[in-house]
Amino acid sequence: MNPKNFKSTKRFSGFPCTHRQWRASSHCRFVHGYSREFYFEFEASELTPEGWVVDFGGLKELKAWLNHMFDHTFLVAQDDPELATFEELHKRGAIQLRVLPNPGMEGTCEFVYNEASKILKKLYGNRAWISFVEVKENENNSGQFIP
Numbered sequence: 001m002n003p004k005n006f007k008s009t010k011r012f013s014g015f016p017c018t019h020r021q022w023r024a025s026s027h028c029r030f031v032h033g034y035s036r037e038f039y040f041e042f043e044a045s046e047l048t049p050e051g052w053v054v055d056f057g058g059l060k061e062l063k064a065w066l067n068h069m070f071d072h073t074f075l076v077a078q079d080d081p082e083l084a085t086f087e088e089l090h091k092r093g094a095i096q097l098r099v100l101p102n103p104g105m106e107g108t109c110e111f112v113y114n115e116a117s118k119i120l121k122k123l124y125g126n127r128a129w130i131s132f133v134e135v136k137e138n139e140n141n142s143g144q145f146i147p
Contacts, residue, residue, distance in 0.1 A: 009041050010039075017034070017071070021077075022081065041130065042054045042131070043131045061122075076099055078101055109144060
């Protein structure tokens with residue numbers, strides 16, 4: 001008999017932030033913003049005593065981290081040639097700078113997956129895990145990460 005896997009999903013929305021894709025030859029190279037949304041799929045082979053894959057009410061650390069990283073922040077690539085300029089603006093209080101390997105949707109997905117997995121591991125050990133992450137910048141555009 002095959003072991004069972006259970007799945008649950010959670011969406012966090014309303015994270016207004018800005019970024020730029022400095023390598024782009026299009027208008028995406030300019031600073032622009034969206035209200036990002038994060039969608040997670042959690043899996044487990046056994047449920048909690050309450051009958052859940054994960055306790056959504058217990059994801060406060062994940063929500064706080066998402067707020068810190070993506071609520072009214074400016075995301076910049078760690079290799080952006082204007083990084084020093086953005087660091088100065090941060091120092092002067094004009095922006096809340098967050099440096100990521102890649103601030104685009106696909107890069108943000110992987111970044112969020114890695115950080116969220118650390119939080120989930122603290123909560124559940126190996127019992128539950130993230131099987132899918134989607135980051136939307138608007139209703140038309142998203143990136144996905146499947147570990």
